[in-house]
Amino acid sequence: MYSTTLDITQIRADFPILQRQVNGQPLVYLDNAATSQTPLAVIDAISDYYKHTNANIHRGVHALSQEATDEFEAARQKIQTHFNAAKAHEIIFTSGTTHSINLVANGFASFLEKGDELIVSELEHHANIVPWQMLCERTGAQLKVIPITENGTLDMSVYADLLGARTKVVFVNHVSNALGIINPIEEIIEKAHAVGAAVLIDGAQATPHMVPDVQALDVEFYTTSAHKICGPTGIGALYGKEAWLRKLPPYQGGGEMIDQVTFEKTTYADLPHKFEAGTPNIAGGVGFGAAIDYMNNIGFDAIAAHENDLMRHATKKLKKIEGLHIYGDVENKVAVISFNVEGLHPYDIGTLLDKMGIAVRTGHHCCQPIMDHFQIPGTVRASFAFYNTHEEVERFIAGVEKAVGMLR
Ligand SMILES: *Cc1c(COP(=O)(O)O)cnc(C)c1O
Numbered sequence: 001m002y003s004t005t006l007d008i009t010q011i012r013a014d015f016p017i018l019q020r021q022v023n024g025q026p027l028v029y030l031d032n033a034a035t036s037q038t039p040l041a042v043i044d045a046i047s048d049y050y051k052h053t054n055a056n057i058h059r060g061v062h063a064l065s066q067e068a069t070d071e072f073e074a075a076r077q078k079i080q081t082h083f084n085a086a087k088a089h090e091i092i093f094t095s096g097t098t099h100s101i102n103l104v105a106n107g108f109a110s111f112l113e114k115g116d117e118l119i120v121s122e123l124e125h126h127a128n129i130v131p132w133q134m135l136c137e138r139t140g141a142q143l144k145v146i147p148i149t150e151n152g153t154l155d156m157s158v159y160a161d162l163l164g165a166r167t168k169v170v171f172v173n174h175v176s177n178a179l180g181i182i183n184p185i186e187e188i189i190e191k192a193h194a195v196g197a198a199v200l201i202d203g204a205q206a207t208p209h210m211v212p213d214v215q216a217l218d219v220e221f222y223t224t225s226a227h228k229i230c231g232p233t234g235i236g237a238l239y240g241k242e243a244w245l246r247k248l249p250p251y252q253g254g255g256e257m258i259d260q261v262t263f264e265k266t267t268y269a270d271l272p273h274k275f276e277a278g279t280p281n282i283a284g285g286v287g288f289g290a291a292i293d294y295m296n297n298i299g300f301d302a303i304a305a306h307e308n309d310l311m312r313h314a315t316k317k318l319k320k321i322e323g324l325h326i327y328g329d330v331e332n333k334v335a336v337i338s339f340n341v342e343g344l345h346p347y348d349i350g351t352l353l354d355k356m357g358i359a360v361r362t363g364h365h366c367c368q369p370i371m372d373h374f375q376i377p378g379t380v381r382a383s384f385a386f387y388n389t390h391e392e393v394e395r396f397i398a399g400v401e402k403a404v405g406m407l408r
Helices: 010-013 039-055 063-083 097-108 129-138 155-164 185-194 242-247 282-298 300-318 346-355 367-372 389-408
Strands: 093-096 118-119 142-148 167-173 200-201 223-224 234-238 258-261 266-268 324-327 334-343 361-363 379-383
Touching: 039 063, 039 282, 063 282, 093 097, 093 167, 097 129, 097 167, 097 200, 097 223, 097 234, 118 129, 118 155, 129 142, 142 155, 142 223, 155 185, 167 185, 185 200, 234 242, 282 300, 300 324, 300 334, 300 389, 334 389, 346 379, 346 389
Parallel strands: 118 142, 118 167, 167 200, 200 223
Antiparallel strands: 093 234, 223 234, 258 266, 324 334, 334 379, 361 379
16 A cells, blocks of 8 residues: 555664654654754764764864864765755855855845845745845845745746846745745746846755755755754755855854955955854764765655655545645645644644654744734644654544544
């Protein structure tokens, strides 16, 4: 009945946390869109780094410093290869998607004039709204919003109308973290380029499920966070086209990002170091590289196929529950299900599920504009990963049925 090429039992043995109990029940972890769990391959890479290599990078002539530098730069190359960036120095290590977007938005301050226009979508995470609003306050540029339609997809005809000669940058997510919808980013990028605008794609929610090719997309900026792709927290990457990264001013000043420092004038280091002031999260970078290897070993096609199988199955069963409504229930989505049950608060459902050992997210998912659109306080969000099983889906469905029965 279920078609999966993955050996889920063997995969689950790679994740110690999946073995634990919560509230006396085996954990069912369905909050993968908030953060994914960490396999031993990543935990070991970080632990080995601290046991055998730990030193500061790019500074010392001593052996440890050189080994640490090599490991950090090898991770950068893994990320470059994975996303098919043309050059390793087009990959900037950041603390994650939030940092990456702030870095770019801050840099745009030097290019914008009053009356210039920026385009965002109604479907964004706050991380891809607020930094640009701050930029607008500083520069007098204006924020235009692509609205969403009834089923949660972007209204692309409004987008076409919003674009114009004053549009300088368009920023949307590849996949919505609140609804799981995959946005038509190829079309978004092409139309933006037609008016000479740059594009930033927030890939935090896409990269756990698919492998974007930044050259094929021809995108100016693409972001990812390691902790959503089985890597550690506090590390991520910004891809930027070389010409743009050269144009953008540095975001933070400090050590590592300079060429020459005098009190008269400081010149900046070359890419990527210009954007990597201070000691980076070296162990995190090494763990990030290990996570990419781990995911590629399993294979993204098999990952997506299994996750979609789980989602379709769960969707079918959830829809049988009276009064249950799924938001963004469209064909083109990743394994995220956002729902509410008529008359019930999402928080109450989430709390009861937690008592049964089932972890889901409840609330606005850092996307208040979407919740305002649907006029709801939030949703219950179940997000699936390749290590989730059909048995867990059954426990989740039974849990929702039980919770709804208790609350009604
Ligand atoms: C998680 C997420 C972010 C924020 O990522 P951080 O790792 O917290 O910086 C931004 N956008 C989307 C779509 C996300 O899912």
